[in-house]
Amino acid sequence: MNVIITGASKGIGRAIAEKFAANNHNLILCARNEVQLYKTMEELLIRYPGIIIKAIPADLSEAAGARSFGSWAESQAIKMPGGMADILVNNAGQFLPGSIYNEEEGVLEKMIASNLYSAYHLTRLLLPRMMENKKGHIFNICSIASLKAYNNGGAYSISKFAMLGFTKNLREEMKPYGIKVTAVIPGAVYTDSWKGSDIPPQRIMESEDIAELIVSAAQLSPQAVVEEIIVRPQLGDL
Secondary structure (H helix, E strand, O other): OEEEEEOOOOHHHHHHHHHHHHOOOEEEEEEOOHHHHHHHHHHHHHHOOOOOEEEEEOOOOOHHHHHHHHHHHHHHHHOOOOOOOOEEEEOOOOOOOOOOOOOOOOHHHHHHHHHHHHHHHHHHHHHHHHHHHOOOEEEEEOOHHHOOOOOOOHHHHHHHHHHHHHHHHHHHHHHHHOOEEEEEEEOOEOOOOOOOOOOOHHHOEOHHHHHHHHHHHHOOOOOOOOOEEEEOOOOOOO
């Protein structure tokens, strides 16, 4: 299968890319940080020389950037075995802490652009070919913040509630076309957002945990779909 992953240079995105690569799937990757992205591609190609990996830096928070990457990704997928993107993982996003009453002006717009519009515009561009072929699987990385408000969540939580709503609606729309849609709803995962905090890594989930669940869900029969993956640290939310 051919897998498109956004925000793939580090954290959860990189772990997902590595897990799909280990299962012999071809990858089409993007991230905002060009240096980290190409380093990730190089390391994966060395580790998994039998697969095809294409990558390009992109800022998906801008509609033009999302559409440009989508067109490029589709052109790369056409050249790969199968001739299309089989799986899309909308992982690109950003976290800015704050409260609604005191966060800086423009934070909500930034969170919506990074965490919702990026997935919305890219998915809309890639859907026609999936619908034509009546197959595909879209994973949207949401958050526990999509389910429950919490202090200091502010605009980030609002954007993740919206991402889950987008995912639920997309799931209903794609049923007749054989396209699966899965909301991935993780609690705290040890990524750069937690580095430097006083929370021990053992208290937080690993990126590989999320990647393992996504790859497993992608391997089900065409008749089965995991609609939501809710996963939390063993001791509960922080």
